[in-house]
Amino acid sequence: MTVPFPARRRHLLLVAAAASLLAGTAQAQTAAFPNKxxxxxxxxxxxxxxxxxxxxxxxxxxxxxxxxxxxxxxxxxxxxxxxxxxxxxxxxxxxxxxxxxxxxxxxxxxxxxxxxxxxxxxxxxxxxxxxPFMLAVAADSKFKTVADVVAAAKAAPGKVSYGSWGVGSPGHLGGEELQMRTGTEMQHVPYREVSQLFTSVGAGDVSWSFGSLPSSQGAFKAGKLRYIAIAAPKRIPQLPDVPTMAEAGGPAMDVNxxxxxxxxxxxxxxxxxxxxxxxxxxxxxxxxxxxxxxxxxxxxxxxxxxxxxxxxxxxxxxxxxxxxxxxxxx
Missing domain, CATH: 3.40.190.150 (Bordetella uptake gene, domain 1)
Structure with a gap:
């Protein structure tokens, strides 16, 4: 049925008024927020x-x-x-x-x-x-590249260990992704405290760990850790000499x-x-x-x-x- 012109006009005016009201309400919300x-x-x-x-x-x-x-x-x-x-x-x-x-x-x-x-x-x-996350090893670790880590894991399945700051953390899941991409099996060791994790990596209790710069830099600056790769598409200005995972002989990974x-x-x-x-x-x-x-x-x-x-x-x-x-x- 065709809507009579006056009724259609009233409908359009109502729609326009509603739109204007909504716009005004949105502006009022923005202007008022926050008032506490x-x-x-x-x-x-x-x-x-x-x-x-x-x-x-x-x-x-x-x-x-x-x-x-x-x-x-x-x-x-x-x-x-x-x-x-x-x-x-x-x-x-x-x-x-x-x-x-x-x-x-x-x-x-x-x-x-x-x-x-x-x-x-x-x-x-x-x-x-x-x-981003770096792959860290002890300063005196035999691992110099990601390729070294992968080779050791393939030679002795389950013997190479890696730590993280908990099950389901980026460090844990990043380690699982590395295993999936390289066809390796490594032992995951979760820690309750981040500081304890990097103390253990530095002491060689676990072979390696992913770590962010703020969480691991204490052990790094103390000479206990060495970064062998960054799990990112490109190097970062803060650590220009640290290669990407791909540059270090591993898979191209972006753990962040x-x-x-x-x-x-x-x-x-x-x-x-x-x-x-x-x-x-x-x-x-x-x-x-x-x-x-x-x-x-x-x-x-x-x-x-x-x-x-x-x-x-x-x-x-x-x-x-x-x-x-x-x-x-x-």
Missing amino acids: PVTIFTAFAPGSGPDAVLRLVSEKLSKTWNQRVLVENRPGGGGFIAIDAVKTKPADGYTLLQLDSEHLAALPHLYKSRGFETLKTFEPAAILFRT SFVVLVAPRGLPAAVRDKIHADVAKAVAEPDVQGRFNTFAFETLSWSPDEIGRQAAAKSKIYGELAKRKNISLE
Whole structure:
């Protein structure tokens, strides 16, 4: 049936008015946010690299927003202590959560019985940084290249050991990927403390480990560790003499972790966009970039949607690795 012209005109006017109202509401949300303190929970311990960056960024946000931005550390429990503290909070931007890519992409595969998918409960709000991982051995190790590690593992399956800072960590899953790509079998040794891990690598208790620059540089600077490769597509300025995995005779691998801010799902788009833009502005500040340079953290310009796509890509890889060795934290 043809709608009479006056009725159609009224309908169009109503649609236009609704659109205008929605636009005005979005602008009001953006303008009003935040009008009270914001709390950012983090799954990382005080003094860690992600915590140090978050505290710097939170100071910048406090000035930009003219509101207190509080940091609450909730480490442990595979990330679930922090997750549980935030998941039932209102989706209004006043409670955010700092997680890494493994919390986003690996948890569903490590805790299958929980039926928990991080990005069905939370949505990305902003990217903070990405960190690459180096393959470290003891300073006096016989291994000079990744090819040496692979050859030894093929010659004696299960005898070459590697450490990590826990089951399901990037160090563990990166080691599983190296084995999968090279057809080798190595023994995984998980540690509860990062400092203990690199002390053991330096002492030769385990043959090697992946490690980020901030977590391993203490042992490296003390002359206990040697980096034989970086698991990235290219070398980094902080360690220009350290070759990539491929250059060191191994497979071309990209072992990294990225750190983000997420919010309970349902965050208004205007608030999400403001958080994203203001975090990007904070990260670009010279003192934050200086900290990034010290830690070899990489600045990224990912949108919230891109964060989701990158997490999905990691989830696919982690799912394959978890299934291959029946890796679980349950």
